[in-house]
Each structure stands twice: as structure tokens, then as C-alpha cells.
Amino acid sequence: MKFIIGKKQEMTQIWQGDQVIAVTKVLAGPCRITQLKTEEKDGYNAVQLGFGERKTKNINKPQKMHLKKAGVNIDNKTTLHNLREFRVEEVNTDIELGNVVKVDTFEAGDKIQITGTSKGKGFQGVVKRHGFKGTNEQHGNKDQSRMPGSIGATGPAHVFKGTRMGGRTGGDKVTMRTLEIVQVDQENNILYIKGGIPGARNGLVLIAGEGELKITKQEKKEEVKKEETIAEKDKSAQSTSGAADESLTRDAKEATTPKEVEKEVIEAKEKVDAKKEESK
Numbered sequence: 001m002k003f004i005i006g007k008k009q010e011m012t013q014i015w016q017g018d019q020v021i022a023v024t025k026v027l028a029g030p031c032r033i034t035q036l037k038t039e040e041k042d043g044y045n046a047v048q049l050g051f052g053e054r055k056t057k058n059i060n061k062p063q064k065m066h067l068k069k070a071g072v073n074i075d076n077k078t079t080l081h082n083l084r085e086f087r088v089e090e091v092n093t094d095i096e097l098g099n100v101v102k103v104d105t106f107e108a109g110d111k112i113q114i115t116g117t118s119k120g121k122g123f124q125g126v127v128k129r130h131g132f133k134g135t136n137e138q139h140g141n142k143d144q145s146r147m148p149g150s151i152g153a154t155g156p157a158h159v160f161k162g163t164r165m166g167g168r169t170g171g172d173k174v175t176m177r178t179l180e181i182v183q184v185d186q187e188n189n190i191l192y193i194k195g196g197i198p199g200a201r202n203g204l205v206l207i208a209g210e211g212e213l214k215i216t217k218q219e220k221k222e223e224v225k226k227e228e229t230i231a232e233k234d235k236s237a238q239s240t241s242g243a244a245d246e247s248l249t250r251d252a253k254e255a256t257t258p259k260e261v262e263k264e265v266i267e268a269k270e271k272v273d274a275k276k277e278e279s280k
Contacts, residue, residue, distance in 0.1 A: 002105045003086040003208040004028045005051035006191065008116065008199050014182055014192060023182050023192040028207060030189065031101045033215075034070040034083055036091050045088050049101060050080035052204075071098035082204055095215060103189050105214040106181055112209035113177040116199035120171035130164045174198035 006028035014021050035048035050072070056064070056079050063083075064074050072080055106112070126132040126148040134145045151163055159165075176198060183192040191207070199205060 001086070001088055001208060002211045002213040003047075003049070003206070004101055004103065004105065005031050005049050005082060005084055006205050006207055007052070008197060008201060008203045008205055009190075010201065011196065012192075016182075021182055021194060022196075023194055024197050026191045026193060026197070026205060026207070028106075028189055028191050029100075029102045032070070032072060032080060033095060033097055033099045033101065034067060034072065034080065035085075036095060036097065037085070038091055045091050046085045047088055047091065047095065048083055048085045050083050052081045053078040054081035069097070084204075084206055086206070086208060092213075095213075096217070099215045099217055101213065101215060102186070103184055103191055104186050105211075106184055106191060106207075106209065108181055108183055110181045110209050110211065112179050112181060112193070112207055113175060114179055114193070114197045114205050114207055115173065115175045116197060116203055116205040118170050118172050118174045118198045119200050121169040123167065124169040125166045126164060129166060129169045132164075 006026040009025035009027055011022060011024050014023050029051065031049040031051045033047060034050045037044060037046040037048070039045050050067070050070075056074055056077060059074075059079060059081070064079075066083075067074055067080055121128075125146055127134055127146045132146075132148065135141060135147065135149070137145050148165060151165065152160060179197070180194045181191055182194050184190075185192070197205060
């Protein structure tokens with residue numbers, strides 16, 4: 001199973017020969033693997049991905065520590081924000097924390113499913129919410145064309161649970177299956193998906209499909225090690241120079257012992273007395 005997190009963009013058209021196809025642009029990845037869950041430890045197998053950036057100062061401390069364990073650098077101005085899990089049958093041994101998932105894991109023609117949050121439409125009536133037909137607009141029928149009508153018998157003296165009535169519409173978790181990827185833009189990290197997908201513009205979507213997940217291992221590990229070795233060498237050089245300075249100060253302190261000071265004072269007094277006698 002392969003998967004990635006993306007952000008819905010606008011819809012556009014793509015020409016394939018003489019046919020034009022309506023597609024939705026999705027900015028997908030790159031996503032960093034932030035946690036691996038196993039059935040032995042957590043009760044189920046899953047891979048957690050991180051996507052999107054946010055100012056580090058606006059992220060709470062538990063999430064910062066969670067990202068730090070995954071090897072994500074949180075010292076920069078921005079860091080990962082959206083963390084989502086994907087259930088898998090088994091967690092491959094090749095998957096490690098800090099690895100990156102990019103759009104190259106998908107190809108044109110792949111069948112996928114997308115999960116997103118549908119557009120919120122606020123409070124709506126039964127015609128828009130449930131597709132009621134309403135009543136005929138005939139003579140003597142006033143202000144009843146979009147009314148719900150009877151909601152049941154009066155005997156029970158209450159409204160049955162699940163009765164279709166007006167209420168909040170949209171903002172629900174929606175999954176669309178059997179969608180198709182028409183084109184993959186690896187340079188700009190964009191997937192072109194046939195048709196429309198749930199959610200508003202800039203809405204977060206989870207994309208999953210069948211196939212092998214391609215992973216790019218974390219880069220710049222060698223550079224980090226080199227920087228650490230250089231820092232260690234600088235610290236050792238500073239410590240050696242500090243030890244040398246301490247040894248010099250100790251030698252200087254040991255040279256000026258109390259006995260030597262007394263000898264110098266006595267010699268000075270003798271010189272003063274000798275000068276006084278000469279002057280007499």
C-alpha cells in the first residue's frame with residue numbers, strides 16, 4: 001500500500017489527444033515519516049506522516065518532542081504541522097523514522113481513494129440537505145414548496161431518532177474511491193486527479209492506493225556527522241588550551257610561596273640598613 005498527504009488546489013483541464021479531461025490539482029508531499037506503530041506495542045500497524053509547515057513558536061511542546069524523536073529539525077522558524085496515520089498490514093523493515101515520501105511513489109493510471117472534509121454549508125433545509133422534492137406550487141398552496149411536511153405520528157409524542165430534517169450540512173469526513181491519477185508532476189510535487197475530490201481549496205486530503213511505497217532515505221546525515229566531529233575537535237582544542245593556561249597559573253602561584261616572600265622582605269631590609277650606615 002502506498003499513501004501520501006496532500007493539499008487540494010484548483011481544478012483545471014488536461015488534453016490527451018483529442019479528449020479533454022477535467023482534473024483536480026493536489027499539492028502532495030514531501031511527507032516525513034514521524035512515527036511507526038506496530039501491533040505488538042500499539043495494537044495495530046500504522047505509519048504516521050507529517051506534512052505542511054507552521055511556525056515553530058505556534059506548536060505545543062509535546063508535538064515538538066514527538067518530532068524531535070523522529071529526527072525532524074525543530075530549530076528552524078518552521079516545522080511540520082499536520083500529522084496523519086495510515087493503517088497498513090505490516091510495517092516494512094526498510095521504513096525508518098525521518099524518511100521522506102514524495103509524489104514519485106504514484107504513477108499515471110493508478111487507482112486511488114481520497115479522504116477529505118467536505119465543504120461546510122451551514123444550516124440548510126430538507127430540500128438541499130436531503131433532496132426533498134417539496135410540494136407543488138398550485139393555487140391555494142402558500143409558502144409550502146420547500147417545507148418538510150409531516151414528521152410522523154403524534155401518538156409517540158416525540159421525534160424519532162434519524163428523522164430527516166433541516167440542520168447543519170457539510171463538514172463531514174468523506175471518502176471517494178476508484179479515482180484515477182491522470183498525470184504526476186514530480187518537479188512541483190503535484191498530482192492531477194480525474195474529476196472532483198471532497199473538500200474546499202487548501203483542504204487537507206489523504207491519498208492512498210495499491211502498490212509499493214517508494215521511500216527516499218533521510219539526507220545530510222554525513223554532513224551532520226562531519227559537523228559534530230568538527231565541533232568535538234574545537235571543544236577538545238579549547239579544553240587543551242584551557243588546561244595549559246591553568247598549568248601556567250599554577251606554576252606562577254607555586255613560585256610565590258610564603259617562604260620566598262619572607263626572604264625577599266629580609267633582603268630588602270638589609271639593603272635599607274646598609275644604605276643608612278653609608279650615609280652616616
